[in-house]
Amino acid sequence: MIYHEPVLLKESIEFLNLKKDGIYVDATLGGGGHAEAMLRNSQIKQVYAFDQDIDAIGFATERLNKYRNKLTMIKSNFEEMRTQLALHRVSGIDGILFDLGVSSYQINDAGRGFSFDKEAELDMRMDKQNETIAKDILKSLSVEELAKIFRELGEEQAAYKIALWIDAERKIKPIQTTQDLARIIEKNMRSNPVLVIKTKARIFQAIRIYINRELEVLDTAMEDAVNLLNQNGRLVAITYHSLEDKIVKTKINDAAKGCICPPTILKCMCNQKPRVKILTNKIVKPSEGEIQINRRARSAKLRAVEKLPGGLR
Ligand SMILES: C[S@@+](CC[C@H](N)C(=O)[O-])C[C@H]1O[C@@H](n2cnc3c(N)ncnc32)[C@H](O)[C@@H]1O
Structure with a gap:
């Protein structure tokens, strides 16, 4: 079964810049396509994979069984990332990927009630425990x-x-x-x-x-993710609509800007320094070839940043 065709796969892995002994987070595991590409790099130490959908955790656990020593599955909303990682004694990470929204599996599974052309109870929860x-x-x-x-x-x-x-x-x-x-x-x-x-x-x-409180949890998780990144760690986010993209863009611009004093103040009082460097001044979009193979990719936008030395909190 094709659970979900990963979008911007090559680009997102390149931006993550996986390194030896690195600790990585896949905040949106889904069918595990992106996680598998991370795990194929034998040098990394561990991937912590989050999904709030028990179906995704079940499917990807089976798919990624051969990497089980380097993979920790966490069935949780990524808004709980900081606490969940702390429970696993992780306080710093070398990269994180957000591939936002719903998976093709969730849309195509009539019983989930996400799709307006499939008869089902009007449900739409990603986390069936809500x-x-x-x-x-x-x-x-x-x-x-x-x-x-x-x-x-x-x-x-x-x-x-x-x-x-x-x-x-x-x-x-x-x-x-x-x-x-x-x-x-x-x-x-x-x-x-x-x-x-x-x-x-x-x-x-x-x-x-x-x-699913999608925008609210994204706002919290982006802040936590920037804070969790080790020096030179990378954050990569793929969004599929303008509301998501606006949150990601605002969060990374704020983190890259540093000073938050109002423009009327002549001398900086906040002493905040830039915490990240933006790697995608031009947003990355899928190629025509990818869109032809996978229509879901057509609205995707990828943004990436790198944590600066001294940008730690
Ligand atoms: C676009 S799919 C990810 C696909 C994945 N990258 C792959 O290669 O198969 C998004 C997944 O993230 C999950 N998700 C969305 N928002 C989430 C959140 N706030 N917390 C945890 N999981 C979330 C969804 O349940 C879905 O399975």
């Missing part, structure tokens, strides 16, 4: 709250109108499945089919990001 599933929020949140999610996390212009359609429908019967939600959008939109599909994609994306 209590709230997508259909719960369509039941419990107000029109205003739903509209805010669609506008801010789906960048949907008709956010309020769509929240009103949902509200009208749920007064008649509960919205339980992916198709219940998809049909509300189809029924109310009198536009061309391409626009309907794009709208469904934006609404499903918004709910998915909300349910």
